[in-house]
Amino acid sequence: MQVGILYSRIRKDEKLLLGELRERGHEVTKIDVRKERFGLESTTADVGDLDLVVDRCLSTSRSLYATKFLDSYGVPVVNAPETGDVCADKAKNSLALAEADIPTPATEIAFTKEAAMEAIEEFGYPCVLKPVVGSWGRLMAKIDTRSAAEAILEHKETLGHYEHKVFYIQEFVDKPGRDIRVLAVDGEPVAAMTRSSDHWLTNAAKGGETTSFDLDDRALDLVERASEAVGGGMLGVDLMEVGVEPEADTGETGGTGSGEYTVHEVNHTVEFKALDSATDVDVPAKVVDWLEAKATAAAGDGAADDTAEAHT
Amino acid sequence: MTTDTDPVMAEDPITGEEIELPADVEVGEIIDSPVTGTELEVISLDPVVLEEAPELEEDWGE
Missing domain, CATH: 3.40.50.20 (Rossmann fold)
Structure with missing residues (x-):
């Protein structure tokens, strides 16, 4: 091709x-x-x-x-532009997941710092403030106190690009020190890994440690549905494990191995070098298998269109 | 005579020193300067020309 x-x-x-x-x-x-x-x-x-x-x-x-x-x-x-449009914007991304009835962290959007402050107070501390467009964990804030919230909101409103005046506020998910990245092509997983860190941001780009991860049936179902919710394509689906009460002795929460997940994001120009290193899967080979199938399908669609035009 | 496995030599645009690039280097590839650690972009291969890579921008990423 x-x-x-x-x-x-x-x-x-x-x-x-x-x-x-x-x-x-x-x-x-x-x-x-x-x-x-x-x-x-x-x-x-x-x-x-x-x-x-x-x-x-x-x-x-x-x-x-x-x-x-x-x-x-x-x-x-x-990926198709429609997929990019949804995935590139965290607000649209969250909305698409919620509309598809996929568990995703509670999220609110506000347009003024006053309204954002109300949302933050309702979520309680800690909660999370993210830019609607951005990646690699940049400019994400875990807000622990009201005074921190006031300072961050004022900075964003005063110094930010207009997009930073769209305040994206999200519940803080007490994940077990790791999240899960799944590379999927039209909903079918290619490979999955955990990204672990002592920091609340576990992105590989932030230095999170990566380890291969086996998806269970629940995760497989969520990945397939999350992919469909944003229009399909080659995607990085990010999940967090949830659902375990705090340990009585350690107070640790998060839910490693709980089998319950929340999908916090789907990425449309997904990086896969970390997955290729962390797993036994030949990721580029799987991706090219899929590209070959897409090219064949596109050629078929084109031929069908030509035939339809010839008959009109 | 050069082969596909021979390293490629180029001038570091910041220090002027000769630096070694991988044999399979691509136009558009980003190389960390072994001299300064600065990100350098491969602009052309024949001849090999490097420039300081663009700074990270806000909308870059996944």
């Missing part, structure tokens, strides 16, 4: 993907989105002969616009 890779930075994830694609004899066109222009009917990017384009943009805004424009030209692109 001829596959395009949208990028602005080749990380280890993209190198793994490029290596696997080339090893299988696929023709790869790297498309540096910083060098291209996207018009209403065409683009300077060489996409005409591509069977599939894979969005690997590091920048969320570039990812959203580039995929939207390519999709408008009829170029098959993964």
Whole structure:
């Protein structure tokens, strides 16, 4: 197949993907989105002969616009812009999960610091304040006291970009020092790992320690439904274990092995180098298997469209 | 004569020193300068040109 890779930075994830694609004899066109222009009917990017384009943009805004424009030209692109639109925004992400009846942390949005303060007081301390757009655990705040809340809200309102004036407030989930990252393709898990840390942020990007994780039936069901809720594609589904009362002797909570989960986020330009290292799964190979299937399906859809046009 | 496994040599744009890159280096790849630790972006391969990589921006990530 001829596959395009949208990028602005080749990380280890993209190198793994490029290596696997080339090893299988696929023709790869790297498309540096910083060098291209996207018009209403065409683009300077060489996409005409591509069977599939894979969005690997590091920048969320570039990812959203580039995929939207390519999709408008009829170029098959993964992930679809609709999926990116939901996943790139934590508020839309939470809403999509809740609408699909998937357990997700209680969340409120507020537009002024006064309203945000009311939400924080109702959640109680600690609770969490996150930017609606952002990644790698950046600018996330665990709020332990009212005075901390007042300071953070004032800073965000005074110094922030307008997006920081959309206050995304969430219950603090007392997870067992780890969360779970699942890489899934159209709801089917490729690999899963835990990310552990003594810090409340356990992201691999924050230095969380990663270990392979076996998904049980409940987790499998949630991953499939979470994927569907955001429109499917190659996704990083993040879960936290919940549901165990505090230990009488240690006071520890969180629920390791409880079999109950809350899905806090689904990511649409998922990184997988940590998963590839933490598990025995050949992650790039599984991803390329899926890309090949998507390209075949897209070719079938195109042929069907051509046939339908020929009959009209 | 060079082979696919030969390391690639390039000039560090900050210090001017010669640095060694992996043989399979790609355009667009980010390399940590072994001299300063600065992130460098591979701009071209023939000749190999490196530039200081763009700073992290707020919307970068997953």
